[in-house]
Amino acid sequence: MLARKYLLSGIAPCGLCKTKIRGQVNQRWKPGSKAARYTYQCSVVNGGCGKVRRVGDPVDRLIAQLVLEEQRARAAVTAVPVDQRWPEEAYLERVNEDIAQLVEAERSKQITVATLLQLLLPKERERDELKLERARFYKEQKQAEAKGDTTNLTVDEFLALPVERQQEIVLHSLSGVWVDGGRDGSWGRLLPEATARAHAYPASEMTIYPEPAVLGRHMSGVGK
Numbered sequence: 001m002l003a004r005k006y007l008l009s010g011i012a013p014c015g016l017c018k019t020k021i022r023g024q025v026n027q028r029w030k031p032g033s034k035a036a037r038y039t040y041q042c043s044v045v046n047g048g049c050g051k052v053r054r055v056g057d058p059v060d061r062l063i064a065q066l067v068l069e070e071q072r073a074r075a076a077v078t079a080v081p082v083d084q085r086w087p088e089e090a091y092l093e094r095v096n097e098d099i100a101q102l103v104e105a106e107r108s109k110q111i112t113v114a115t116l117l118q119l120l121l122p123k124e125r126e127r128d129e130l131k132l133e134r135a136r137f138y139k140e141q142k143q144a145e146a147k148g149d150t151t152n153l154t155v156d157e158f159l160a161l162p163v164e165r166q167q168e169i170v171l172h173s174l175s176g177v178w179v180d181g182g183r184d185g186s187w188g189r190l191l192p193e194a195t196a197r198a199h200a201y202p203a204s205e206m207t208i209y210p211e212p213a214v215l216g217r218h219m220s221g222v223g224k
Helices: 057-080 089-107 113-148 155-162 163-172 193-202
Strands: 022-025 040-041 053-055
Touching: 040 057, 053 057, 057 155, 057 163, 089 113, 155 163
Parallel strands: none
Antiparallel strands: 022 040, 040 053
16 A cells, blocks of 8 residues: 655655655544644654654645745736737738638639639638647646646645645745744744744745644654
8 A cells, every 4th residue: 555645745854854754644543533644754764863743734734825825925926817818819810811802802803713822822821820829829828727826725725636736836836844843942832933934934945833733742752
């Protein structure tokens, strides 16, 4: 059975030794239980210090919240109109007008059929190529919108995405995510300034300090 993948597994380092943390399922967890479904751990087996362990769900929700806030802020500055037109639309219209004028000229006996065919074929070929280019443009635009538009997602909707997609968005939005303990070395409480630091650097150097309910216990602490 393959190990379950978690949002920060392999992408967030331990705040103490910088070894990548891993998600670990709680085999004792059952639906309705107050126990953690999974935790993030700095594992000695993987070369880590083994001193950081965090309850997984609330950490993931905090990360999702920060990512979505950053995405909305970026969209407010760089948003492109959804109905953006293909840049060659006006030129295609002129080509269609040229074709219509040629047909009308032959109909009114201003040019012969032979001349019409000689002039019409290149124009029709150009028109067809432009239509294909326009179709590709709008297809790619829709694909980009479908892939990149996360601004309207809720936290729950974000966490319902495939883990690979979640990680892709996190790596695109946040340049640094560390799972760390209290600055005084404590593991059971949160320093007041920690949450502010987490929210102050959503798209640059950032250390994630989970809220009190998120904090796990020191691996050598009492109980797990």
